[in-house]
Amino acid sequence: MGDQVDLSTGDSTETVRLVVVDGEAETELVVDRGRVLRDVLLDAGLSPYSRLTERANCGGRGICATCGVRIVEDLEPDHWHDKLAERFGYPRLSCQIGVTQDLRVDLVEKVIWGNRDE
Numbered sequence: 055m056g057d058q059v060d061l062s063t064g065d066s067t068e069t070v071r072l073v074v075v076d077g078e079a080e081t082e083l084v085v086d087r088g089r090v091l092r093d094v095l096l097d098a099g100l101s102p103y104s105r106l107t108e109r110a111n112c113g114g115r116g117i118c119a120t121c122g123v124r125i126v127e128d129l130e131p132d133h134w135h136d137k138l139a140e141r142f143g144y145p146r147l148s149c150q151i152g153v154t155q156d157l158r159v160d161l162v163e164k165v166i167w168g169n170r171d172e
């Protein structure tokens with residue numbers, strides 16, 4: 055296991071653990087239950103976006119489909135776009151996923167709109 059980052063605020067009595075995989079690196083995050091996955095990733099400096107979509111995205115409204123990640127656990131989608139992503143095997147929209155359980159999250163390689171590292 056790599057780094058461990060505690061993002062919990064102390065306001066919530068419940069926290070969950072995320073393991074975020076970025077290539078060879080793994081980071082464990084401790085976060086308040088119920089937060090939006092996209093926001094947690096951004097707070098931890100583990101952006102789900104590419105270089106270009108980091109600035110040009112829909113702000114978490116479930117429209118642009120640029121915040122995709124892979125979720126290892128079986129996690130039921132709520133949002134229509136995320137349901138389609140789940141159904142067809144595309145990366146899930148991190149802005150539409152509430153962190154309600156421990157999760158393993160893979161940051162996917164971005165092939166359009168610039169990759170993640172440049």
Ligand code: FES
Nearest residue numbers: 114118119121149
């Ligand atoms: S930020 Fe646009 S769909 Fe998630």
